[in-house]
Amino acid sequence: DAGVIQSPRHEVTEMGQEVTLRCKPISGHDYLFWYRQTMMRGLELLIYFNNNVPIDDSGMPEDRFSAKMPNASFSTLKIQPSEPRDSAVYFCASSLGGWETQYFGPGTRLLVL
Amino acid sequence: DQQVKQNSPSLSVQEGRISILNCDYTNSMFDYFLWYKKYPAEGPTFLISISSIKDKNEDGRFTVFLNKSAKHLSLHIVPSQPGDSAVYFCAASAGGNNRLAFGKGNQVVVIP
Numbered sequence: 001d002a003g004v005i006q007s008p009r010h011e012v013t014e015m016g017q018e019v020t021l022r023c024k025p026i027s028g029h030d031y032l033f034w035y036r037q038t039m040m041r042g043l044e045l046l047i048y049f050n051n052n053v054p055i056d057d058s059g060m061p062e063d064r065f066s067a068k069m070p071n072a073s074f075s076t077l078k079i080q081p082s083e084p085r086d087s088a089v090y091f092c093a094s095s096l097g098g099w100e101t102q103y104f105g106p107g108t109r110l111l112v113l
Numbered sequence: 114d115q116q117v118k119q120n121s122p123s124l125s126v127q128e129g130r131i132s133i134l135n136c137d138y139t140n141s142m143f144d145y146f147l148w149y150k151k152y153p154a155e156g157p158t159f160l161i162s163i164s165s166i167k168d169k170n171e172d173g174r175f176t177v178f179l180n181k182s183a184k185h186l187s188l189h190i191v192p193s194q195p196g197d198s199a200v201y202f203c204a205a206s207a208g209g210n211n212r213l214a215f216g217k218g219n220q221v222v223v224i225p
């Protein structure tokens with residue numbers, strides 16, 4: 001099994017640009033989670049899906065952030081427009097049956113200049 | 114507000130000795146606790162967990178202790194090995210809620 005796949009691994013962009021992060025969960029998993037890691041706040045849950053349906057997006061910082069899961073094998077996290085304070089590592093994780101034992105992808109390191 | 118706190122962000126320990134990582138939480142509704150381990154440029158990986166009905170869970174060299182009255186848990190690694198050098202995250206969940214609250218992590222360096 002390839003595990004959770006995230007792309008790109010690194011992204012450098014300028015303030016105001018649109019950024020799209022991609023995630024392919026482990027096949028058969030029914031939960032997908034997006035996290036953000038920063039030095040100040042650690043690892044924060046942004047949103048999670050169950051069977052492709054967004055369940056809790058209370059962690060999404062503001063309207064500039066949006067996430068979709070059009071099918072069981074693909075999800076995107078979009079930031080439009082991006083700002084320097086969005087610079088962080090964004091992780092996608094998936095699990096079978098809930099929050100226990102989530103499997104994380106390698107993360108996307110985002111730098112907004 | 115950080116509901117899960119990991120103080121002493123870094124720890125250095127000699128190979129073969131015990132590593133002890135501490136975690137405190139503020140939400141009395143938390144009833145399930147997990148430790149994740151993270152290597153550079155990789156995502157966190159699940160290490161060990163404990164339910165609030167227990168006060169100890171052991172898996173090989175890793176043991177987690179839970180003190181509910183003190184809202185405190187700890188992870189013991191014994192004996193520590195160089196491959197244990199990583200960042201360790203404490204996480205907690207309440208009542209089957211699918212949100213995990215994470216601490217900021219502890220960096221462990223095991224010196225050969």
